[in-house]
Amino acid sequence: MNTITAxxxxxxxxxxxxxxxxxxxxxxxxxxxxxxxxxxxxQHYNYLRECELDAALHETEADYQAGKFVTETVENHIKRVTNEI
Structure with a gap:
């Protein structure tokens, strides 16, 4: 990786x-x-963003396969998320 000074x-x-x-x-x-x-x-930045999104998708798919998700109403979701903050 090349380096230059300010x-x-x-x-x-x-x-x-x-x-x-x-x-x-x-x-x-x-x-x-x-x-x-x-x-x-x-072009390189967009490639890295795409890699980041692919990684997030794979992580989400793994969580789903492992049962790491919640099914709930919008109201309950808002309450749960608000209480976690």
């Missing part, structure tokens, strides 16, 4: 990001020597 970003602007994303999907921006931000193009 100062490089200040002086070179978006070209610093674009040139580094050519060779990698993600770019870490450091501030005072510490990794602070990650930049990526929208």
């Amino acid at each position: 100062n490089q970003l200040k002086t070179k602007g978006i070209s610093a990001i674009e040139s580094n994303l050519d060779s990698d999907n993600e770019l870490v921006i450091t501030v005072r020597g510490k990794e602070k931000f990650v930049v990526m193009d929208m």
Whole structure:
């Protein structure tokens, strides 16, 4: 994963990001020597979001298969959720 400093970003602007994303999907921006931000193009971001949604779907399907769900009325659901907060 490529890394640039916040100062490089200040002086070179978006070209610093674009040139580094050519060779990698993600770019870490450091501030005072510490990794602070990650930049990526929208295509890679959308891919990661899709992976995240797939993982949530698989987790939900596993919970359903294991019987980890509740069937209730809307009113009872609101009461249960409100009491858990």
